Amino acid sequence: MKTTAQTELERKVLDQFMSGKNLFGKDGAFAPMLKNVIEKALEAEMEGHLDEKERSGGNKRNGRGKKTVKSGFGTFDIDTPQDRQSNFEPELVKKRQTILADNLSEKIIGLYGLGMSYRDISSHIKEMYDTDISHTVLSQITDRIIPDVKTWQNRPLEPLYCIVWLDAMHYKVKVDGKIQHKALYNVLGINKDGCKEILGMYLSESEGANFWLAVLTDLQQRGLEDILIACTDNLKGFTQAILSIYPKTQVQLCIVHQIRNSLKYIASKDQKEFMKDLKRVYRATGKQTAEDELLLLGEKWGDKYPVVIESWERNWEQLSQYFQYTQPIRKIIYTTNAVEGFHRQVRKVTKTKGAFTNDMALLKLVYLVTKNIEKKWTAPLHNWSLTVQQLYIKFGDRIQLDLATNSIGTSPNRIEPSDRV
Numbered sequence: 001m002k003t004t005a006q007t008e009l010e011r012k013v014l015d016q017f018m019s020g021k022n023l024f025g026k027d028g029a030f031a032p033m034l035k036n037v038i039e040k041a042l043e044a045e046m047e048g049h050l051d052e053k054e055r056s057g058g059n060k061r062n063g064r065g066k067k068t069v070k071s072g073f074g075t076f077d078i079d080t081p082q083d084r085q086s087n088f089e090p091e092l093v094k095k096r097q098t099i100l101a102d103n104l105s106e107k108i109i110g111l112y113g114l115g116m117s118y119r120d121i122s123s124h125i126k127e128m129y130d131t132d133i134s135h136t137v138l139s140q141i142t143d144r145i146i147p148d149v150k151t152w153q154n155r156p157l158e159p160l161y162c163i164v165w166l167d168a169m170h171y172k173v174k175v176d177g178k179i180q181h182k183a184l185y186n187v188l189g190i191n192k193d194g195c196k197e198i199l200g201m202y203l204s205e206s207e208g209a210n211f212w213l214a215v216l217t218d219l220q221q222r223g224l225e226d227i228l229i230a231c232t233d234n235l236k237g238f239t240q241a242i243l244s245i246y247p248k249t250q251v252q253l254c255i256v257h258q259i260r261n262s263l264k265y266i267a268s269k270d271q272k273e274f275m276k277d278l279k280r281v282y283r284a285t286g287k288q289t290a291e292d293e294l295l296l297l298g299e300k301w302g303d304k305y306p307v308v309i310e311s312w313e314r315n316w317e318q319l320s321q322y323f324q325y326t327q328p329i330r331k332i333i334y335t336t337n338a339v340e341g342f343h344r345q346v347r348k349v350t351k352t353k354g355a356f357t358n359d360m361a362l363l364k365l366v367y368l369v370t371k372n373i374e375k376k377w378t379a380p381l382h383n384w385s386l387t388v389q390q391l392y393i394k395f396g397d398r399i400q401l402d403l404a405t406n407s408i409g410t411s412p413n414r415i416e417p418s419d420r421v
Contacts, residue, residue, distance in 0.1 A: 042080060042081055049083065054085075057085075058085070060084055065079070066078070105144070109144070113371070115350065142364055145364060156223045159223060160191075161192075161226075162228045163227075164227045164231070165188045166187050166188075166212065166231070166232050167186060168183040168185045169184045170182070171350070171356060171362055174357055180205065182203055185200075185212070185215055186343070187199040192388075193380055195378070195380050195381075200218065203359050209241045210237075210241075219245075226249075228395050230242050232254065233257040234257045252319075256337070257335075257336070262311065265305060277300060277301070278297060280293040287324075322334040325394075328387060346370070350369070
């Protein structure tokens with residue numbers, strides 16, 4: 001049997017809906033409906049709490065208190081039942097909880113993950129739901145993902161990743177009231193099925209081989225036993241750091257980084273001609289041809305730019321690894337563009353931030369952005385079935401078991417002879 005109040009509430013909902021008025025906010029009909037449901041549920045929780053054991057111990061009802069709560073249906077006050085011994089712990093609306101555990105919190109975290117500032121989020125929530133939420137409360141809501149960030153950073157990894165890119169981004173972070181520049185290290189990997197995955201992100205005051213050594217050690221401790229190919233920039237000591245943890249890994253230095261560094265030491269009037277000669281080196285059809293072109297490059301430019309030529313010759317072994325493979329794999333590994341592409345997507349969201357309030361504020365946002373980006377990484381790389389066969393030929397003793405059990409590649413189907421490299 002409906003009460004008069006229930007009938008009146010239903011009539012109010014229908015009237016507002018038919019007239020096109022907003023059902024949300026302080027004057028909307030949904031807030032009173034939700035208030036009614038919550039108060040009845042809290043009463044039921046109190047009845048369950050005051051069982052025979054509690055009552056025999058002298059506990060009983062002790063009136064009601066009031067609490068202002070915010071939700072996707074607006075802000076409203078609820079009456080909360082109390083007990084004399086104050087040991088009642090409601091589940092629906094917990095003590096000191098002011099934001100209901102509905103989709104409002106999820107929306108706030110989602111907006112934060114899109115790069116919106118607390119001010120913009122507050123304005124958006126006010127406009128949509130006629131609910132005021134302070135920056136402190138917004139910070140508390142986004143802080144709920146901190147355990148998720150830490151769990152994600154320490155999650156176990158697969159024992160083998162075929163290709164891994166390692167690079168760092170740079171941000172400003174407030175430390176003790178002062179702005180500091182910090183490096184955020186990101187590791188992007190391709191697993192045995194050809195799918196991309198961010199293996200980890202690490203924050204440090206600067207980018208250096210010593211810290212990369214700590215990063216690689218962490219990856220190993222989390223279960224990463226082997227990397228077939230590691231693609232890096234030309235940071236001094238980076239190759240040694242990788243090989244000290246993964247001695248069998250093939251290290252490919254980024255050709256694009258090497259070119260950029262070279263042009264810094266070439267006079268502007270010579271850059272066009274120098275690049276024409278240099279292209280014959282890194283675009284050669286094979287390693288031997290590339291080495292012949294490198295000799296010619298040195299003969300022509302060595303006297304004028306000895307530092308540049310010496311750098312190419314010194315790093316040649318790591319710069320030329322990609323010549324072992326066909327063009328599709330060369331395109332993947334000759335540059336760190338894969339991880340830089342990830343960085344570009346992250347910067348689209350973080351570029352509006354002048355300086356982060358602390359380390360965790362930076363990690364929270366990049367984590368949310370990363371999870372959004374990874375949602376699109378469901379399919380393997382293009383032509384992965386052909387790529388993995390080349391890797392099998394090159395590194396068969398390290399991935400043969402996976403191939404034999406059909407766990408490598410994009411399909412469980414048998415590899416046909418026509419597909420072989």
